[in-house]
Amino acid sequence: MAIDVSETLGDTALPSGYGHIELIYDFDAGANDAPDGWLHGLFRYEDRETGHAADTSFGAHVFNGVLTFKGEPQSYGGPPPGLSTRLFLRLGNDLDRVDTLCHLIYPASTPWHEVSATDLVLTAADGSEIAHARLAIPCGGSRLWRAAETFDAGDLARAAGGGYVLIRDTTCRLFGYHGLIRDGTAFSLDHMFGF
Secondary structure, three states: OOOOHHHHHOOOOOOOOOOOOOOOOOHHHOOOOOOOOOOEEEEEEEOOOOOOEEEEEEEOOOOOOOOOOOOOOOOOOOOOOOOOEEEEEEOOOOOOOEEEEEEEEOOOOOOOOOEOOEEEEEEOOOOOEEEEEEEOOEOOOEEEEEHHHHOOHHHHHHHOOOOEEEEEEOOOOOEEEEEEEEOOOEEEEEEEEOO
16 A cells, blocks of 8 residues: 555644654554554655755564564564664765764554664774764654754765764664765665664
8 A cells, every 4th residue: 555645644744844644553452453564665756956866675573672563573572672772874975065864763562662773873994983972762663863953064074985873772773774865965875764
């Protein structure tokens, strides 16, 4: 089934200017009436001003909930495998022309911590820390951020040539989308998982 998010939202404006959509199982429906299998989606993002488009996909997971559902492989059969996040976010090669964006999402299949305690660590190619920022993402919410708006230009210059942003959270598992924006006119996207 195709869903046009712009059409679905209509004239509704998101207060933050961005957001995300979650397709979820209704665990209250009971094991016999709930859907079976993994939800999976193909996504196309289009810049309304330039027409540039990027495609990506994402599959279903049970996130931030300690439960077993119908013995399916995305649920936990025993203790959860560590609900934490460690992501490595690539920076563009030419930081004067290319900015890095990240849309981090804090999904929860069942209620979890009210907000995340997400650390963004700007890191040099040799692994040394350059700068640090903190994000608090509400449970079930998301945050869109860009490297150029999060870190000082001088610190970003020190990360040029192989630096990256380490995204670390010991309170929950995050996932999201990583992108590069070139000259504000073109972009690319890829999805990423917390582990």
